[in-house]
Amino acid sequence: MREVIATRYVTPLREGGSLPGLVEGDDLGTYIMKFTGAGQGRKTLVAEVICGELGRRLGLRVPELVRMQLDPVIGLSEPDQEVQALLKASGGLNLGMDYLPGSLGFDPLAFEVSAREAGRVVWFDALINNVDRSWRNPNLLVWHGELWLIDHGAAMIWHHNWPTAQKASARPYNASDHALATYGPDVAAAAEEFAPRITEDLLTEIAADVPDEWLDGEPGFDSPDELRGAYVRTLLDRARTVSEHITIGEPTKDRPSQAPEWLAGKLPRRAVK
Template identity: 70%
Template sequence: MLPEVTAIRYVTPLREGGSVPGIVEADDLGTYVAKFIGAAQGRKALVAEVVCGELARRLELRVPELVRLDFDPVIALGEPDTEVQDLLKASGGLNLGMDFLPGSVGFDPLAFEVAADEAGRIIWFDALVNNVDRSWRNPNMLIWHRKLWLIDHGAALIWHHNWNGAQSSAARPYDATDHALARFVSAAEVAEAAAELAPRVTDALLREVTALIPDEWLLDEPGFDTPDAVRRAYTEVLSGRAATIQDRILLSAPPKKADAPPEWLRTWVEGKAAGSQQEGPR
């Protein structure tokens, strides 16, 4: 089970993401970024955070510590934003906390260098969990103590929103052409990462990771009788994907055939060129 803490002070909302997480202080004297069950993305975003975050940690990628966060909306009555208040009122009980990294800065692929082997491992991992939210527009990575940390996996595991089509969805290619780390790697580094990491994603490891999902977030899932049945579905999809996803990672977009210039532009350019030749040098 993930460590469990109780929020004792609501500090401030974070408005960078659509789910409006917030910074809270907890009874263990720690400070956490709270991901709320009442957000529009719902409980499946929190499930994805747990599965991806804890799987990444076991593959030796840096992810802030995750905790079960008990939240009482009463502690946030002073929050003046009515929209945030509605979110907090809908989030009483068990939520997810991510260790707050003080002094960290958002990763910018134009400002920071990343070693090719590390970039390859992260791209392969994102392909495994089908993380569509690590583009250069929104990297969802932090630099803390000069190290790269991965955050915000709530949009990954897209197939768990429709279990009936999970296998066919998981069989699709992973488009990494817009990935924030694509500029640092070639296909060779991603292949090396796959050779290293794929054998480590065993059924035993996946069972260990999915066991950390709270039962409350898996209850009443259509098509499943018990939380453990849902956990087995995650294990099955991720196990199959780990073995084959390397062959379906698209790192560069296919070249596009250049459109022919319009007739008026070609005529104008040719006329300018002819005029320049007639004038000669000045």
């Protein structure tokens, strides 16, 4: 990944719990910055890098990710004390995601997705065990008429408890609530396309993009490279069989919907076999 220096803090983005910020870089680009000092911790950034770069290598549309150096002094004019504290806690290396100006949040009533593309996204989310692309919170953008995938910080939930990672990573993936479940995802075609491409060399190359300082000190691992190897093995093992364990059925109804009533009532649901 490229390294960029943040030159101006523009504004906080309050849609997400981690309070990312819109910043400008020394390459004249504009980025969504995700901070090491945010409450979710550095593992969120690790997941963003590994999953985001993996998605890009597979040909999915994920905004470019960059390593972003932050000097907290650039936020001194920000009046919000919460933001000031976040910037002070995040000096040094953070993560930037290319800003897509004019992009819109994905609306299933206004944007059509092919079964092939839906299947590719569902298979990818199953591989990384992404629990945060539901119809309640799609984490999808539409930009220039195309679908873009964002926000993978909640994926790979097994890395929050490595002693149980092997067992947890082998669990089936229920895509019934997935944002693209209603488009008849062709998961079989996606598996045929993607599974052979998930190689040890590919995953090792992607894991190398994660900065050492975000991996240091993980209990049970003697070095960042040893921890990188654990990510590689876990994803490699999961890629071999995950397509056999994806289920899509009726969406759950025991949790309150975050969608407005007019939207929730119109979302069609169908099982995919």
